[in-house]
Amino acid sequence: MKLVKALLPIALAAFTATAGLAETMKMSVTTSFANSGLAEVLLPEIEKDTGITVELLVVGTGQALELGANGDVDTVLVHSRAAEEKWLAEGNGTHRREIMYNDFIVVGPAADPAGAHSAATAADAFAAIATAQAPFVSRGDDSGTHKAELKLWKAAGVEPTGDWYKAVGQGMGAALNTAAGLDAYIFSDRATWLSFENKAGLELLFEGDPALFNQYAYLPVSPTKYPHVKAAAAEQLEAWLTSDKAKELINGYQIAGQQLFNFNATSE
Amino acid sequence: MVAAILPLVLDEIVLRRQGRRILGPVSLNVEAGGITILMGPNGSGKTSLLRAMHGLERLSAGSLHWRVPEIETRARQAFVFQSPIVLRRSVVDNIAYPLILDGMSRKAARALAAARAEEVGLGELLGRPAQVISGGEKQKLALARALMREPEVLFLDEPCANLDPRAMRDIETILRKAADAGTKIVMSTHDSGQARRLAQDILFLCDGRVIEAAPSDAFFALPKTPEARAHINGDLLP
Amino acid sequence: MNDILLGLAEAARRVVTLDPDLVEITRLSMAVTLSATAIASLIGLPLGAWIAVHRFRARRLVIAILNALMGLPPVVVGLFVYVLFSRSGPLGVLGLLFTPTAMVIAQVIIITPIVASIAHQAVRDLWADYHDLLISLHASRWQRIGALLWDGRRALMTASLAGFGRAIGEVGAIMIVGGNIDHSTRVLTTAIALETGKGNFDLALALGFVLIALAVLVNLAIHYGTRTERSSRW
Numbered sequence: 001m002k003l004v005k006a007l008l009p010i011a012l013a014a015f016t017a018t019a020g021l022a023e024t025m026k027m028s029v030t031t032s033f034a035n036s037g038l039a040e041v042l043l044p045e046i047e048k049d050t051g052i053t054v055e056l057l058v059v060g061t062g063q064a065l066e067l068g069a070n071g072d073v074d075t076v077l078v079h080s081r082a083a084e085e086k087w088l089a090e091g092n093g094t095h096r097r098e099i100m101y102n103d104f105i106v107v108g109p110a111a112d113p114a115g116a117h118s119a120a121t122a123a124d125a126f127a128a129i130a131t132a133q134a135p136f137v138s139r140g141d142d143s144g145t146h147k148a149e150l151k152l153w154k155a156a157g158v159e160p161t162g163d164w165y166k167a168v169g170q171g172m173g174a175a176l177n178t179a180a181g182l183d184a185y186i187f188s189d190r191a192t193w194l195s196f197e198n199k200a201g202l203e204l205l206f207e208g209d210p211a212l213f214n215q216y217a218y219l220p221v222s223p224t225k226y227p228h229v230k231a232a233a234a235e236q237l238e239a240w241l242t243s244d245k246a247k248e249l250i251n252g253y254q255i256a257g258q259q260l261f262n263f264n265a266t267s268e
Numbered sequence: 269m270v271a272a273i274l275p276l277v278l279d280e281i282v283l284r285r286q287g288r289r290i291l292g293p294v295s296l297n298v299e300a301g302g303i304t305i306l307m308g309p310n311g312s313g314k315t316s317l318l319r320a321m322h323g324l325e326r327l328s329a330g331s332l333h334w335r336v337p338e339i340e341t342r343a344r345q346a347f348v349f350q351s352p353i354v355l356r357r358s359v360v361d362n363i364a365y366p367l368i369l370d371g372m373s374r375k376a377a378r379a380l381a382a383a384r385a386e387e388v389g390l391g392e393l394l395g396r397p398a399q400v401i402s403g404g405e406k407q408k409l410a411l412a413r414a415l416m417r418e419p420e421v422l423f424l425d426e427p428c429a430n431l432d433p434r435a436m437r438d439i440e441t442i443l444r445k446a447a448d449a450g451t452k453i454v455m456s457t458h459d460s461g462q463a464r465r466l467a468q469d470i471l472f473l474c475d476g477r478v479i480e481a482a483p484s485d486a487f488f489a490l491p492k493t494p495e496a497r498a499h500i501n502g503d504l505l506p
Numbered sequence: 507m508n509d510i511l512l513g514l515a516e517a518a519r520r521v522v523t524l525d526p527d528l529v530e531i532t533r534l535s536m537a538v539t540l541s542a543t544a545i546a547s548l549i550g551l552p553l554g555a556w557i558a559v560h561r562f563r564a565r566r567l568v569i570a571i572l573n574a575l576m577g578l579p580p581v582v583v584g585l586f587v588y589v590l591f592s593r594s595g596p597l598g599v600l601g602l603l604f605t606p607t608a609m610v611i612a613q614v615i616i617i618t619p620i621v622a623s624i625a626h627q628a629v630r631d632l633w634a635d636y637h638d639l640l641i642s643l644h645a646s647r648w649q650r651i652g653a654l655l656w657d658g659r660r661a662l663m664t665a666s667l668a669g670f671g672r673a674i675g676e677v678g679a680i681m682i683v684g685g686n687i688d689h690s691t692r693v694l695t696t697a698i699a700l701e702t703g704k705g706n707f708d709l710a711l712a713l714g715f716v717l718i719a720l721a722v723l724v725n726l727a728i729h730y731g732t733r734t735e736r737s738s739r740w
Contacts, residue, residue: 055690192704365653
């Protein structure tokens with residue numbers, strides 16, 4: 001008890017020490033973006049150029065938009081167009097600005113029992129997996145990646161149900177861990193896959209279909225709805241993210257010699 | 269010192285627990301001065317009577333009156349339990365505790381407690397955890413602690429049960445001294461020898477009732493009831 | 507097995523080199539958990555003692571609620587605190603969401619029932635010993651509680667340490683209310699969850715070893731600091 005009391009002031013001092021000097025703002029982003037490692041390249045540059053410390057809340061797309069809708073972050077960076085537009089229509093944000101895209105891939109056991117590797121399109125690959133009833137791990141968490149996956153099942157004309165379809169309700173990394181453990185197929189974003197370090201017996205089996213492109217958009221939270229949001233900082237950040245410097249850094253970011261993201265912001 | 273809270277008057281008090289009468293009806297006066305000893309066989313109600321007088325038991329019937337309102341007597345009476353209750357602290361802190369409760373500073377209370385401990389022969393053990401001292405020492409500690417507020421009445425429930433003769437003598441000496449200083453002592457004992465040595469008055473209990481109340485000399489010379497006679501004789505047989 | 511060895515090696519390397527990131531998140535873990543433990547103890551210990559000593563009408567109910575709250579999933583507590591402190595919530599204006607303060611609040615809610623419940627059991631046993639004496643000495647209610655808390659301090663320390671143990675390893679609630687923000691609200695447990703998500707098992711394990719070592723060190727420090735070891739013969 002005495003010791004706890006003695007440590008309390010130290011503990012409280014540690015809190016005050018975390019209060020920064022420069023301006024800080026909060027941005028909710030998807031796990032796939034944060035896990036790619038791109039954030040660690042961009043954030044220090046943003047701080048250097050604009051003086052803004054961007055604090056990331058790394059969550060699923062659903063929660064990322066929810067945090068914005070509750071006014072708990074200043075801006076949102078996600079990749080799920082339909083959900084974003086619904087969110088904007090509800091008056092939660094000012095506008096939607098496309099920043100960059102990466103792509104999704106189909107990963108699975110090296111032996112590829114469903115033959116996804118030789119499929120012509122992403123939808124065909126999905127159909128092959130369903131036909132083979134090969135184990136498939138789904139995020140199942142209402143994330144942008146999950147929504148993209150469901151769109152492809154629809155395109156393949158398959159209702160994904162049954163023992164082979166395992167919705168884990170977790171983030172990309174956790175889902176990849178599960179797939180590695182089960183030697184199952186999984187739909188992943190390329191960035192998380194490349195930086196994922198527990199690949200076990202899994203391999204990249206299908207890629208390149210334009211249907212797999214994954215557009216990231218920047219959505220500032222509405223200052224009309226929440227006057228406390230840091231709209232000016234959000235604007236500054238948007239300007240930086242669409243700048244030539246951002247283009248250079250985003251296009252130049254590589255993992256294992258592969259480019260992950262394609263900058264495609266248009267100047268206004 | 270004249271005990272201002274005495275006499276204590278018991279008027280037809282009864283204790284019932286789980287529907288069973290364990291004490292009473294008992295009516296008696298406890299007058300100031302001297303040592304009154306409760307005798308009687310096991311289960312005759314000695315402990316219950318002492319606890320009732322001290323206010324530890326809820327009365328099922330009857331009433332109990334001090335000379336002053338009961339609330340004013342609380343800190344002016346004390347109780348020593350048959351198996352001593354010691355706080356998990358040092359000997360000196362145990363003895364000082366009643367004074368700490370009264371708001372005295374720790375330092376002053378400890379000084380007085382140390383002096384009291386010296387008197388009862390615990391002077392060497394002041395800093396010892398009270399949990400680890402012997403049974404006789406614990407009983408002395410409980411007695412010293414009970415005397416700290418210089419109570420006007422001190423109740424003791426068989427304070428010498430399970431003690432060796434020497435520890436018993438020590439305790440008897442302390443009690444005599446306290447009585448001489450004006451503290452009224454009311455205690456129970458199984459030991460007729462101890463009763464003879466200490467008592468001015470005897471209360472003899474049987475089956476929850478006081479069946480004989482007499483000065484000590486008269487009681488031991490000529491017990492009036494057959495139960496008391498049997499008790500004393502039984503006790504005297506080897 | 508290989509992951510575990512790698513984890514141990516990684517933990518050793520980061521501790522030896524005083525890796526700044528490790529130091530930062532460890533410090534915050536300690537700050538949040540010790541604060542929560544201190545606050546939960548200030549509430550839970552007297553509460554447990556009060557319940558042990560006093561017979562009041564709702565006593566059974568309070569004990570039942572405490573025991574039920576011990577089983578409360580941290581995620582639920584996290585959501586509750588989030589909804590409370592969200593900008594659109596009733597306490598949103600305080601701006602406490604995604605701060606260490608919010609994490610402390612969540613942990614206090616999680617561990618206070620544990621501290622109070624263990625304290626209640628410990629004090630109840632001591633009260634059975636002390637009851638007649640304290641009544642006889644005419645100790646007031648607060649004096650009784652004071653004596654029980656002081657003399658029962660070793661058992662109560664155990665109650666506090668149980669709370670500490672639960673808090674330091676907690677991840678569900680503080681992930682939600684803290685947000686696991688790098689350099690701001692990232693602590694050992696949320697960092698472990700993050701690294702596990704990235705498939706970085708050796709780093710996650712390394713952080714896990716640091717967490718265990720920390721918990722052991724705090725327990726030992728408090729035991730020796732309050733000299734409960736020496737007084738264990740009491």
